[in-house]
Amino acid sequence: MHKRCLxxxxxxxxxxxxxxxxxxxxxxxxxxxxxWEEVVCERITNAxxxxxxxxxxxxxxxxxNRIIVSWGTLPYHANLSIWFEFYTRLTIFVQQRRNAxxxxxxxxxxxxxxxxxxxxxxxxxxxxxNIPTEVMLCVREVKFxxxxxxxxHYDAEDEVIINRLTLHSSFSLPFTLKTxxxxxx
Numbered sequence: 001m002h003k004r005c006l007x008x009x010x011x012x013x014x015x016x017x018x019x020x021x022x023x024x025x026x027x028x029x030x031x032x033x034x035x036w037e038e039v040v041c042e043r044i045t046n047a048x049x050x051x052x053x054x055x056x057x058x059x060x061x062x063x064x065n066r067i068i069v070s071w072g073t074l075p076y077h078a079n080l081s082i083w084f085e086f087y088t089r090l091t092i093f094v095q096q097r098r099n100a101x102x103x104x105x106x107x108x109x110x111x112x113x114x115x116x117x118x119x120x121x122x123x124x125x126x127x128x129x130n131i132p133t134e135v136m137l138c139v140r141e142v143k144f145x146x147x148x149x150x151x152x153h154y155d156a157e158d159e160v161i162i163n164r165l166t167l168h169s170s171f172s173l174p175f176t177l178k179t180x181x182x183x184x185x
Contacts, residue, residue, distance in 0.1 A: 047134040051087050064122075086127070104142065108148045
């Protein structure tokens with residue numbers, strides 16, 4: 001496959017199947033990809049398509065609800081818009097970072113409750129179930145850098161709000177309450 005064709009495929013793979021095949025006119029001047037590069041590019045394409053299937057299939061609606069076992073641990077809905085933002089950021093990460101560690105950073109705002117290890121595991125599971133298996137072939141590992149907060153006076157008292165979501169390929173310093181409150185250090 002030509003590098004130019006690969007760039008077109010990655011650009012249009014989630015929009016249509018128009019650029020799925022390489023250029024039928026073989027130009028001898030174009031550089032060919034090695035077999036390993038073709039495998040990597042195929043994995044990236046498969047991961048991107050899997051993320052798009054999750055997005056279009058409404059996967060985020062079925063991750064955490066009343067019929068899921070984890071509802072007993074955390075009986076609140078999570079804001080659904082964050083999962084669509086997560087899919088977009090995950091697609092960009094997979095296409096730009098090859099075989100990198102995926103660090104998921106976010107603030108998890110909970111209604112007033114004691115934050116236990118089982119609540120943390122439930123939120124980690126919600127993220128993990130929103131990562132397609134095909135993505136795991138493109139990243140080295142997934143690590144979480146989530147700051148869990150529970151407020152007595154909270155805007156949405158019956159919902160888990162996940163915000164300030166970012167995906168990184170390198171370790172960063174832990175969150176502090178001062179950064180959450182917007183204080184200068």
